[in-house]
Structure formats: structure tokens, C-alpha cells
Amino acid sequence: MSADTSPKNLDANPPVDGSELIRFDKVTKRFGSNVVLDELDFSVASGKHVTLIGPSGSGKTTILRLLMTLTSPDSGSIKVNGDYLTHEQRNGKLVPAGDKHIREVRKNIGMVFQQFNLFPNMKVLRNITEAPVTVLGLSKDEAEERARELLDMVGLGDRCDAYPTQLSGGQQQRVAIARALAMRPQVLLLDEVTSALDPELVAGVLDVLRDIARTTDITMLCVTHEMNFARDISDRVLMFDAGRVIESGSPDKMFTEPEHERTREFLSAVL
Amino acid sequence: MNWDWSAVGDFLPRFWDGVLTTLEAVALGSVISFAVGLVWAFAYRAPTRLVRWPVGVVTEFIRNTPLLVQLFFFYYVLPEWGIEFSALTTGILAIGVHYSTYTMQVYRAGIEAVPPGQWEAATALSLPTRRTWTAVILPQAIRRVVPALGNYVISMLKDTPMFIGIGVLEMLGQARLQGADTFRYVEPLTVVGVAFIVIAYPASLLVRALERRLVR
Ligand SMILES: Nc1ncnc2c1ncn2[C@@H]1O[C@H](COP(=O)(O)OP(=O)(O)O)[C@@H](O)[C@H]1O
Ligand SMILES: [Mg+2]
Numbered sequence: 001m002s003a004d005t006s007p008k009n010l011d012a013n014p015p016v017d018g019s020e021l022i023r024f025d026k027v028t029k030r031f032g033s034n035v036v037l038d039e040l041d042f043s044v045a046s047g048k049h050v051t052l053i054g055p056s057g058s059g060k061t062t063i064l065r066l067l068m069t070l071t072s073p074d075s076g077s078i079k080v081n082g083d084y085l086t087h088e089q090r091n092g093k094l095v096p097a098g099d100k101h102i103r104e105v106r107k108n109i110g111m112v113f114q115q116f117n118l119f120p121n122m123k124v125l126r127n128i129t130e131a132p133v134t135v136l137g138l139s140k141d142e143a144e145e146r147a148r149e150l151l152d153m154v155g156l157g158d159r160c161d162a163y164p165t166q167l168s169g170g171q172q173q174r175v176a177i178a179r180a181l182a183m184r185p186q187v188l189l190l191d192e193v194t195s196a197l198d199p200e201l202v203a204g205v206l207d208v209l210r211d212i213a214r215t216t217d218i219t220m221l222c223v224t225h226e227m228n229f230a231r232d233i234s235d236r237v238l239m240f241d242a243g244r245v246i247e248s249g250s251p252d253k254m255f256t257e258p259e260h261e262r263t264r265e266f267l268s269a270v271l
Numbered sequence: 272m273n274w275d276w277s278a279v280g281d282f283l284p285r286f287w288d289g290v291l292t293t294l295e296a297v298a299l300g301s302v303i304s305f306a307v308g309l310v311w312a313f314a315y316r317a318p319t320r321l322v323r324w325p326v327g328v329v330t331e332f333i334r335n336t337p338l339l340v341q342l343f344f345f346y347y348v349l350p351e352w353g354i355e356f357s358a359l360t361t362g363i364l365a366i367g368v369h370y371s372t373y374t375m376q377v378y379r380a381g382i383e384a385v386p387p388g389q390w391e392a393a394t395a396l397s398l399p400t401r402r403t404w405t406a407v408i409l410p411q412a413i414r415r416v417v418p419a420l421g422n423y424v425i426s427m428l429k430d431t432p433m434f435i436g437i438g439v440l441e442m443l444g445q446a447r448l449q450g451a452d453t454f455r456y457v458e459p460l461t462v463v464g465v466a467f468i469v470i471a472y473p474a475s476l477l478v479r480a481l482e483r484r485l486v487r
């Protein structure tokens with residue numbers, strides 16, 4: 001099946017059991033004349049943890065932003081859970097997706113950002129309950145109960161009434177993780193979530209993510225420079241360079257015997 | 272020219288009338304400028320140039336012509352179109368609209384100062400656009416704009432003497448009237464000058480305190 005796709009891209013994660021959750025099909029994204037993604041094909045199977053590695057500027061963030069509909073592709077298509085994120089069926093024809101359609105498909109996706117992006121005008125608890133109440137229609141009580149459980153899980157059960165600015169970066173990021181999980185997404189997108197943290201706070205956040213990876217069946221698509229973490233949680237690792245997947249495989253293979261020269265260079269630079 | 276305390280006493284009844292009129296003008300003018308400015312700010316964000324362009328032209332025009340010209344325009348021209356108000360109401364409308372073109376800029380800056388990450392987080396949580404505005408963007412923007420709006424209120428206070436041009440008896444108008452009646456200008460004008468300081472200075476301290484508290 002990879003024979004008819006662009007030879008420039010490997011089909012990085014051929015679905016084994018047909019339960020594929022994310023599929024990029026010949027996705028091209030340009031900023032002006034800068035071709036950031038070049039007919040990118042890849043897929044992620046449901047429940048898997050996939051890590052994207054690669055040099056800065058290789059398009060990793062762009063992939064997550066495309067999935068989160070923070071930006072849209074110039075060509076190609078993206079499917080989440082079998083539904084097009086970029087298009088919708090109308091009268092039997094495939095047309096560019098409207099707002100309402102995008103909103104529905106997007107509900108399956110949660111994202112944690114490098115800069116946390118908590119709402120500074122809301123207390124911690126309300127940061128987490130805001131979307132479940134207004135988007136999912138949970139009652140305030142239900143949402144708060146669930147928020148408290150999530151805060152316990154990330155080790156911040158006692159900080160419900162704090163404002164984000166009163167927390168350390170590591171604590172803010174753990175709240176942001178709880179906030180994303182409160183929407184019960186099928187996929188969690190993590191974009192260098194520890195890059196903005198002081199070194200001593202990184203471990204706490206990674207432990208929370210390891211926990212989530214181990215105890216939930218949520219699909220994770222993760223960009224990180226924490227190679228030990230990537231090795232621990234990943235089912236697959238994709239190496240990016242210049243907007244293409246140049247190599248992919250199990251963490252063992254990727255970190256111990258990478259085939260591609262660029263992968264070796266990259267890993268020796270970051271490890 | 273010697274100072275006569277009894278002339279001060281004689282002026283006080285008119286003075287208090289003038290104070291009330293000035294404060295009424297500032298209070299209502301502020302409310303109008305806050306509300307209309309918000310309308311301009313949103314209209315200027317409209318997706319179509321058919322809205323943005325006229326809003327830009329009109330507000331630039333109002334901002335860059337003198338307030339006194341606008342006062343005269345409202346006072347002399349509107350009645351010709353069958354729209355008639357009292358002099359005070361006319362003044363309040365004119366100063367409110369004039370200052371709305373400044374508050375518009377304040378709101379725009381406040382909205383743009385909310386980091387893009389806030390919009391992105393709201394999108395990632397699927398918050399509807401309206402909810403994003405009311406629960407996330409505006410509460411953060413308002414914190415940032417309160418001090419700047421406060422400064423414009425103070426500036427508006429100092430512009431109210433222009434109402435004299437359309438015959439409104441605010442503080443300065445009362446002082447001039449008193450002078451004309453008694454042939455003593457020093458005391459009424461001094462009282463009015465002091466009154467402006469007594470109102471404006473604490474107000475500016477308040478704005479500075481708000482600035483320290485709200486803008487972080
Ligand atoms: N909003 C944007 N406007 C213009 N260029 C952008 C924008 N976002 C990303 N880029 C460019 O796209 C390329 C890939 O960026 P990104 O996806 O952030 O890479 P990575 O996350 O792998 O470091 C970079 O060359 C970057 O300069
Ligand atoms: Mg990046």
C-alpha cells in the first residue's frame with residue numbers, strides 16, 4: 001500500500017489492526033515560499049504513543065497545530081477517527097470543512113502547549129471546569145468533582161483555589177495537562193511540554209505523563225527532546241527532517257541502531 | 272489686586288452648581304466613550320473591509336479634529352436636522368463620542384495584548400467564539416485597559432471647560448458668570464483652578480494605584 005504514495009515519505013505507522021485514529025494524506029503546508037511539510041503521509045493507531053523527534057524547524061509543531069486546527073494545510077487531507085478534519089461530506093461531495101464540523105472533530109483532540117497557556121483570570125479549578133461545563137454540558141458539580149480527581153492525579157489536589165501565576169512552571173504545566181484531560185480526548189498532543197521549565201521541575205511533569213501513558217488508553221502524539229522519556233513511553237518514534245519522516249521504528253531500534261545518517265547525527269547531538 | 276475671602280463665599284453657591292455639572296459631564300461622557308469605543312473596537316475587527324474601512328475613516332476624522340469644532344457641530348448643526356438637545360446633553364454626547372475614538376484604541380491595544388496562546392488554548396478546548404471572548408479574552412483585556420481608560424477620564428475632565436463655547440455652565444462657566452456679575456475674576460477663577468487640582472490629582476493617584484495592581 002505504500003507503493004502508490006509519494007516515494008519521499010515512508011508510511012510511518014501502517015495500521016496493523018485497522019483502528020487507525022489519525023491519518024495524514026499527502027499533507028503539504030507552506031509559509032510563503034517555505035515548504036514546511038511536503039506531501040506528508042503518516043498515521044497513528046488508536047491507543048498508541050508516538051513521539052516525533054527531529055531538529056528545530058523540521059515541522060513537528062506544525063503537525064500538532066494542524067491536528068488542533070490552529071492552522072490549516074495547503075493541500076492533502078487529515079483524518080481523525082475516520083472523519084476528515086480538513087473536509088466534510090456534503091451532498092456526497094468532499095468540500096472544505098465548515099466551523100461546525102471542525103468543532104465536532106476537534107473535540108476528540110486535546111493539546112498541551114510549551115507555554116502552558118492557562119487562563120490567568122481563572123483559578124486552577126475553573127481552568128479545568130470551564131470547557132467541560134460550556135462545551136460538554138457537564139453540571140458544575142460533576143465538572144468540579146472530575147477536576148479534583150484530575151488535580152489529585154497530577155499531584156495538585158490542594159491547589160484548586162490558586163491562580164495560575166501563584167504556581168511554579170511545573171505546577172502550571174500539570175494543571176494544563178489536567179485541563180486537557182478533563183475534555184476526555186481520544187488523542188493528547190504534547191508539544192515540548194517541558195522545554196519552558198526550569199530543569200528541576202521537568203521530572204515532575206514527565207512522571208505525570210508516564211503515569212497517564214501507563215494507566216489510560218489515550219493516544220499520545222508527543223514532540224519532545226527528552227529522549228529517555230520518549231524511550232519509556234513510545235510505541236513508535238518518527239524522525240523528522242525538513243518536513244518529512246525520514247525514519248521510523250520502535251524506540252529500541254531508533255535509539256540503539258538508527259539506519260539513517262541524519263537520525264544518527266541528530267541523536268548524537270541531543271543525547 | 273487683593274484677595275477677598277468674602278468674594279469666595281459669594282461664589283460658592285454657583286460653584287457647587289458648576290461642580291455638579293462638570294462631574295455629570297465627566298461621568299456620563301465617560302460611560303458613552305467606554306460603550307461607543309467598544310463598539311468601534313469590535314467593528315474595526317469585522318472580517319469585511321466594507322465595515323473596517325468606514326469605521327477607520329470616521330474615527331480617524333473624529334480623533335483628529337478639535338473637540339470644540341465637534342461641540343459646535345453638535346450644537347449648531349444637529350438642530351438643523353431636527354435633532355435637538357439641551358446644551359449640556361449636547362456637550363456630553365460630543366465629548367463622549369470624541370473620547371470614544373481614544374477608548375477604541377485602548378480597547379484594541381488591550382485585546383491585542385492578550386497573548387495568542389490564550390486563543391490557542393481556547394481553541395484546543397473547543398470553547399465557542401463568544402465564550403472565548405467573554406470568559407477568556409475580555410477579562411484579561413479589561414485589566415490592561417482600566418488604567419488607560421482612567422487617564423482619559425482625567426483628560427476629559429480637563430476638557431470640560433470647552434463646554435463654555437456652547438453656553439453650558441460648568442465650573443468655568445459659573446466662574447465667568449460670577450466675574451461678569453461682580454467684576455471680580457480672581458477669586459472665582461482661583462477656586463475653579465484649585466477645584467480641578469483637587470479632583471484630578473487624587474484621581475491620577477488612583478489610576479496609578481490601579482495600574483500597579485492590575486497590569487502585571
Ligand atoms: N506562523 C508561521 N509563519 C511563518 N513560518 C512559520 C510559522 N510557523 C512555523 N513556521 C516555520 O515552519 C517551519 C517549521 O516550524 P515548526 O513546525 O515550529 O518546527 P519544529 O516544531 O519542528 O521546530 C520553521 O521553518 C518555521 O520558521
Ligand atoms: Mg516546535
